[in-house]
Amino acid sequence: MDTPEPGLEAYEAPRSEAAIEPPAGAAPSLWQSSLLGARSGARRVALVIGPISLLLGTAGLAWTAFGLGAGRGFGVHPLAASAAGMLAVGELYGAILGGVLGPIVARARRKSTESGRASRLAFLSRPIRLLPWRRTDVTSRTRPRRWPWVAAATIAAILTIAFGVGVYAGRYVDRRLAQAISASDRDDPNWRLDDLMAAREPVPDEENSAIVVAEVVSMLPEGWPGARAPGSPSGKDEVAEAADRMAAAAANTRLDDETAATLRGYLDAQAEAVGLARSVAEFRRGRHELELTRDLVSTPLRETQDCRLVARLLGADAAMRAHGGDLDGAMDSCRAMLGVARSIGDEPMLISQLGRIAAGVTAADSARRVLGQGEPSDQALARFQAAALDEASEPLFLRGMRGERAILDEVIRRIRDGELAVSALSDGGRPDDLVRPVSPWGRLWFDHQRAVGLGWMNELVAIAHRPPFERAPLLAAWEAEIRRVARSRLGLLAAPLPALMVPAAATADPSCVRYQASLGATAILLAAERHRRKMGDWPGSIDAIDRSILPDPPVDPFSGKPFLLERRDGQLLIHSAGPNLRDDRGAFDARTWRKGGPDDVGTNAWDVSFRRQPPDSPRE
Template sequence: MQTTTPPAPARPKRRWRWKLLGGVVLVILVTPVAFYFITGWWAERKLQELYAEIDAADPNWRWPDLIAELEPPPDEENSATQILKVQELLKKTPFDAAGTWPGTAETALLVRNARMSPERAKTLRALLDKVDPVCLSEARKLKDLPNGRFSIEKGIDNPFAMTIEWIQDTRRVFNVLQADSLSRTQAGDFDGAAESCLALLNAAHAINDHPTLISQLVRMAGVFMAIAEIERLLGQGVVSEPNLAKLKAALEREAAANVLHFGMRGERAGGHQMFSSVREGKASVSFIFGSGRKGGPPSFEDRVLDTFPGVITGGHPEYLRLMHEMTQASKLPEREREEAFQDIEAKIRKSKTFAVKLLVPAVVKVSEASQRTQAHLRSASTAIAAERYRLKKHKWPAALQDLVNEGLLKEIPKDPSDGQALRWKLTPNGGAMVYSIGRDKVDNGGNLTRGNLYLAGIDYGFELWAPPARGVPPAEAEKPGN
């Protein structure tokens, strides 16, 4: 009897496993690609809505249009051209190359009505003697150049990579002019010192509406240096009426400039231009955000970002929205602006968008600097009006309204801290002061503690001295009541 072995059962086919595996792989590959395109579509939709809103508020807000507005005046009228000339001369014979001169921030010089000690005066004179006389003469010419604007490179894809070394070099021009005024004051050439102060104000004003916050911060630093030196000048002697009028006009012109808005408008345009360049393929993400910024070779992360730039450009709408809100807020009066910036700052802290965290500037600090500068500008111009009143009437005004009545002020300037009129106070030494209540928004009676503007319990302002108390020896100035 023959028997046959039944065939072994067929092994189940595993095609379904391969199909499942293929499906999983496909999902893994497709999901990020789909996410990339969906986020890109959504970002573009939000951007178009935002463009319409910004266009209505500021038709020339885009970088090329904004830059086209900022044409410099002719060279012979352009203070910026003169500054560049002085910068080149200072490279050959620098003032204080070792960085040893502290300027009027030195503790002894914070007493504005005290003369410099002979030792300090000798040190300053030696530093100025190292500067080419031609350089100093060219710097002084800025007193006759009230208008200016630095040229800006056109056609750049990443404005944040713009060369702005000249901004820091402008500080050197500020330094030599402040030192020149200080030296002329010490020598009793008060009108000459006033001209150096005017040159310094014009040098700061030459930064004009340059569209970066850093340039506007440098401008504010120059203005503060000029005001400190003007206060010291009027603490030493008497300046003629014509020169006082010129200084007051320059200070009022500077106070009328919204430097924070200039900077924010440029930062908004520059950031948008950078994002647009990436989206249009004119610049890589890694060049802006990754190793390319530092000139290094591309890393693995850089290659990923360049492959999927939407990871970054997806934050474009939120970034532009916040920058637009801050630009609009920068046009508000100081008190309203402060509240608006605090609200925007809270949004930034809550944001999880990488581009926002990386690129949105710390504008609250810049706003505080702008408000502080405004307080000093308004106080200084009002104090000069009071000095002109004293020269005419041989006494201080009883109130700031007297300056308006005499035509020396159009109106009493507002305190940027609370929106009220600036404060006026006669001092025990026969002098007077104009002041703002400062960052703590408390009237501390004109406590003008200089040197540290962040102390509690201080005000911002400008002090004037009676002629007998001007230019006294340091030891006498430090006595109570002086």
């Protein structure tokens, strides 16, 4: 028999294992059985969970290498920590279970033969191998295993590739974002939100119509107009219902007695507020002080929205003054409505400019009603004509788009820098939602979204700089591209915030252009009325209007050509061709105009004999 080499026993049973395993021929103690069972349980659990943890850990480290290569800092992906935790917890539970079962199994073995007991003890102490059924001798165990080196090399290759991809992605995003920012700086140095807010026109208090409008609102009763009345079929009180009947009445007919009495009673009760509101006619500008919220999109615009209430109050006052024969006073109330619209000023938000449009449209509609009730003086007409032309020249769409660009970029930047939680933008979110640190790969993702959003908005602002009659096809193409990206497989994954937050420009622009067309047509109509008063008859064309009355007639913002003028059925009609660029002879169908139906935008006045008709006369 060969004599074993010296030290071989020591190699096969290190001190730590010798302390666990019992001497040959001796039964294991309780703690030895427990330790042997714990070791065996941990190893067998590791055999199952280990490969899964290795895959997850490699994926987490790959993300870590990707973020590091992108130049956004170091951060360990949660997958790596989860993999390590899963392996540790699995081995712990295996050890606990093996430690509990070890003494039980050992007690059962004491009843077996000595050879059987030795065989089972050898099985419990056997090390775990990838191929446990292969038998190896002592010499084979000294041979180095290859699979750890193969696994390590594979993991290293994966991390290297992830790092390289991160370097490429980081440089690509940095270059694209730098180009977008450079283009913004070149075309509009004050495009950032802080600069945009700082560059707003300063308005002294004594010239600020917004202060007067806010004071008027504080004097109005709660709910005007449209307060709910439990006993009313429409849910409104009698004043709101009277205001609705006034708005629906034909402009060249007198109000019925019930409507007039209700409105007169209300206006008499609010005489102080009405008088203060009428003073806004002498103001040319205004400014509300905005308190921006952290998420920006929920910034309260209560004072801006309240301007509509004051405009409707002045609309009722203009109608009642015209009803009572005070036509010049009625025109001044219309001019005050334009002052209310101008009180919104240069707020860099699209919703603010749409509120300005709502107040201004009320002024144009009211001026048409006043002209349908009689003949205001030339001075009163000239004052409103000048105010309408001034308001029509305001770049409302451009102002709104500049603000939307600044807000979109700032929102993404705040999320990227950990100043704002993404959940704050959802319906159930709040600006003060808990903010968590953004991972390096997350910062890269938000930088990419910022680059995409800023690029899109730069294109939109460039379109907003174009004349109104050139914008429609450009906006349609721009919006089609946004929809294409949003509907693509990776569109919402690569740039969800820009795709969801870009403004509905193709919808907002027609509102701005319609407002401009309405004001331009109204200014021309008033000039034509002044011409008729001076010359004795309506002008045959817009060019025929006395140049001392209308030196520079506005053009149709939809077509870029002169407005259309037509005399028909005792009326003079001034109207735009509308979005479909077709002369629909002044017809407008609110249900189909966005789809190419009759969409002429304009106004009209009647021959003197057709003005101030009884309330029961056929409507226009």
